[in-house]
Amino acid sequence: MTDRNDVVNVLAHPAAARRISRRAFLAGATVTAAGSSILISGCGGDDEPSSGASAAPSGELEDQINMYTWGEYDWPKVMKDFTKEFGPDIEVSSYNSNEEMISKLVATEGTSGYDIVVPTGVFIPQMVENDLLQPLDLERIPNFENIGEEYRDQPWDPGNGHSVPKAWGTTGYVYDKNHVTRPMATWQDFIDAAQNEASGQTSILDDPNESIGIYFWSRDEDWNTEDPAALDQCEDFLVNELAPHIKAFESYPGSSGIPQGSYWLCQAWNGDARQGIITSKENNWEWVFPAPRSELWMDNWCIPTGAPNPNAAYAWINYNLDKDVSLQTLSWVGYHTAVAGIEPAAEEAGIERLDMVFFTPDQVATMDAGEVNNSQQRRVEIANNMKAAAVG
């Protein structure tokens, strides 16, 4: 719980953040110093040969990277550019939830063949404990210095020993204003619309904690609770009052559901919602960052234990932390990439719908990070019961 509040504070109040992450800043500074002494030329933006040399101080790049990540999380153009510049081909497979990715890593015991995974921060401690992730050598990621101070050294991975930030964002919803005409601002509005005019036309994220979140966020209660009574009430609500109105459990409505008009109301992660709105032919979708509370998540680049192409994986992570590359990625995936100064850079570049990418400190203050705790199995069970109830 304290961890959770720390995360909020870190992102909420720049002053506090500076205080908290001084240690990280010093660590980062050392890393940078060490890195640049090796690199000589340092890492100046897109300068190919220098960043190429920096990426692999301890080995040749392999010719492939197998990346297991969230859907639509990297711009194909950026991947192509990387391959053109450095050689390794990038194979991508995607997952819908952290649980899905972790179960694959656990099942294969280090033989998954993946070089990159992108877990949400709160899942990292237990992944480390279970030997699923390699310790990262930050000297091999010189562009780590580009990461904003407030995003380094998070409580779930002190000193960035196993992860570096990939992106952070939140959960909100979008609605089709041709069909939902009431004013929409809160999770309670989402629930009311889902039970009435958008009944049978609503999608929610296919992730146990996201469905459960709707209940607790709307009531301004702690969504990481382990209290069995609270979870029972949540289950009762989801199974009996929300499930009958749900059309689909879909983690990426932005990729097809929103532009195809399959739904009128969709719970969505901000970047995916932005992709969906931008690709829609008609201008009929509205985005809501709902009150009173919502989620804050940060996904992180990690190298799993037993990765067959670690050098290429390091090079790829480093490439993504380059300021220009990071801005390109942001323009497409629509998530804050945790790189310092990305917000003014994005505004200057005129990237669309930045209101769905960047959030004000007041908004960030209402976001809570999730938690992996002993109620996890109960939560999955609630989600399964909700899915069964939605069959009707």
Added chain:
Amino acid sequence: MSVTTEKATAETPGPATAPPTRAGGKRRSWVPKWALATPAWLWFLIFFVAPVGLVFYYSFGYKPGIFDTVATDKLSFDRYVEAFEPNYIPIFKNTLQISIIGTFLCLLVGLPFAYWLAVKVDPKWRGLLLGLVLVPFWTNFLVRTIGWQIILAPDGFLSGLLQDIKVLSSPLGIDKTRTAVQIGVVYNYLPLMILPLFVAFDRLDPTLREASKDLYASRWATFRQVSLPLAMPGVVAGLLLVFIPLMGDYITASLLGGAQGTMIGVLVANMFQSAQNWALGSATAVLLIGFILGTAALFGAIGMIIRSIVRRHRRIDLGAVA
């Protein structure tokens, strides 16, 4: 596949009179006869018996912690109790409904087509048409199903077409519903119904139909009393080939179904993937296997009963004629 009647009849006696070893007396092979099947049974042993055995074994285990998928140091039936959870009953019912309707729709569409292809079509076109039936198999199952997602979308081309010709006044609303799954499964499994039916009709001796006509049977009576009974093995094979994989389908249901079209396959995948609970997933998978066998056996039994009733009825008919 396109075995003509002549060839079929010429070949059938082949294997029956085949065993030359016995006729040849002393020229016995050192290699045991079953050796020919070695690759097949090895394959089955490693890739079918072993994994299914493991699933059975895991189904008695439990999930020890958040990050462990299964433990088998204490074995129990507890997972089966969990899998019988009354909450999951709608999913089982849904699966059964989609599968039974889907199988019969496939039969309804496939039977006349297979009969037409095997009996009515000029043999020189038959190969081509049969090839066309198989064309969908050249494309990945997943891609074909995603294709339906696009067709059935409210702003997809089918919706646009139906609105243009004024059949619909508002966009088509069947994507992410049970109806969409129903359409998807009929499309995906239809060739599996057509092929055995075609083979069955193709093997029918045309002289039998001529004989039936010579005895003044109408076309319908010939079909009902001669062609169809002789093609019954093909019908049964088609029903099983469609029904069994359909019950375990996961892709069609998860891509087209939305919340309403959830099938057991989706539930099992969910238990293995997001819940990371292999024990419960295995128990549910075993239940599904039992459920499929049970349903197939039930329909088999009903079929036998109907057949015996029909036969008795017909025997009386024949007696009356005689």
